[in-house]
Amino acid sequence: MIRIGNYLIVILLSICSTSSFLKAQVFNSDDSSFAAGTPKTGRLWGYAFGDYAIKAHSDSMVRGGANQYTGMKESENAFAFRRIYLGYDYNISKKFSTEILLAAEDNVTHTNAAGNTTTSGDLLTNNKYTFYIKYANLRWRNIWRGTDLILGQSMTPAFSANSERVWGYRSVERTVADIRRTPSFDLGVSLQGRFDNEGNYGYDLMVGNGTSAVPENNKFKWFYGDLWASFFDKKLKIQLYGDYERLNWTNSWHHARNMVKAFIGYADKLYALGAEGFINHGQNDVAGISGSSADTLNADALGLSFFGRASILPGKLMAFSRIDFFNPDRHYDNQKYETYQGFSSHYDPNTKEKFITAGLDFTPVGNVHIIPNVWYNSYDGRQANLTGVEKHDYDLVYRLTFHYVFGK
Template sequence: MKKSALLFCAVLLLGVRATNAEDAKIKGYMFGDYYAVLAADDGETKLPEKRNAFQFRRIYFTYDKKMADDFSVRYRLEAKNAGFGKGTKMEPFVKHGYLKWKGALGSADLYLGLSGTPTWAISEKIWGYRSIAKTVLDWNKIGSSADLGAAFKGKAGKIGYHVMVGNGPGQGPEDDHGKKVYGSFSFTASERLLLEAYGDFNMKPAGQNELTLKGFAGLQGEGVNVGVEVFSRTNKEAAAGFDITISGVSAFASLPLSDSLKGFGRVDAVSNDATDTTDLLFIAGVDHRPAKGVHLMPNLVVALPDGPDPNIQGRLTFYYKF
């Protein structure tokens, strides 16, 4: 409680100052749902059948401040749902906190501090529905959306790049002597087509290193978004000295149905060679925008694990930003 109070006071202080400060902006967005589990396996404990609730899944509050012509800072708080039946309230934590040096190395911008990783930055943007579901790597807890370290990000002609060295645990504190190296290189093949090659290497103790490789192709234009993402994650000497490989593919699309309505869908397939299983995920819904920055999205999420019965959720998701 004491930590939350301090963070809340800091937010208020920033808000008061920002309203009178030049080159300062406050913004944020929120999303959540009313969800109901329509079907589940008898052994399911996390999302059993008939469970239903209103929930805020994420709330973000962002403060951006330009310090000089080439320097700016970002401070972002995130709060998320504690989970059904938990006795704790939503508590904010620092999502981003970094200094940006524009053009620090030629066309590359330097980010120092807790900044976004390139792991799913491009695919999440083209997917466009983080409020509905995380991207396939994020959903399967392969990587983190932010890390504490240093990053260079920029573009040279049709080539985009985002390279980073960080601690590895994301927003958490460092827990070993190794570091995690990230690299994303994208190519704008046409006005609509974007291709990306991505990899990261996490140096872990006792040779238990983690290697992630990913390819992504995204198509955008006239309100239509299409993407295909393929990945492989190898955990060295993870179980009884043996390597474990997790691989998968995700395909998604969204398209306009009218001026204020879009339809979207996604299919994921993820295999784990340690358990010799392949899990499937299906998502479908419509996105109604009654006003700018406001979205109401009825959707269906069907998880098909390899073995147990399907888990089917019906949801009404809401999203709004300010």
């Protein structure tokens, strides 16, 4: 009886604690009321997207690095989630708010014809899908007029608030800078400001580890900054972005990188158009190899992206397309050097890439999307005297993507 009594006391205390918590906190799925900063209001939200994908053709040289279909065998097919989000936003007061976001992303593991295993994503050691902490931060609103201070793990200024939103199909593919793994989030401190009351002009500054959710393992930090502007009732958006990080810095080894990026896009309910381009300069970032000798060289990577979408049946059916061009080093010299070795993990200096996607977005009800689409990425080898599949080959995937949103 004593044990039963103890259990009942624990249960009652738990119920009382839960009741007090629910009374003190209002869960609200209405974006507008939450954004107003009403104290002690919270919002639980999330979304997910994934596909049924069929690999129609596979690059014979297994190029593509961390791309989601690198190494997937031709004719292989699979059902897979590529992202699941579960987030909670809470207004502590009118001045302070916080957010936490759990993410499970890109659970892709394939073995190619040569027996090489390629894994892309955030997996447990047994390759099971799991959540990790993507955002966890505290926002201090109007630390001075028009500027918020954000402490913790949060969105970077790189593309998430501008080009990704105008593109509108992260469920289909990352933006051109995101594919090359420019961090979309980082752990650090940020200032997010507006120059006018209407929110048409603003800036973002951030200093972070540069390692996203992975703990820092060096003394160098990643510096981010942008200026942005909106025109024509916020339909036209322009962004200028830059970042910088030292990778290694000694008397004999100065290794660093910095990106400069520009974006312009126009979006309304019926159509959208956008263009994005970057130059990513790598100081002492590649080695040009000729015979037994190697020269350490600078490299300038170029990326360009053009996209558009248009409504076919308003509110029900949208068509979209996009093309990207990526040159990992515009100074590449295949007459002087036999091959290049890159020091940055997401760039293969010996291969140009071209990415194309197109599809239809069927929306049976708001926040639910069924998206048949084509995913294509081609590879052009840059060394001298290449022929056949070494000179050119591609990955081609046919997909039926699903995407749904809740709480927003």
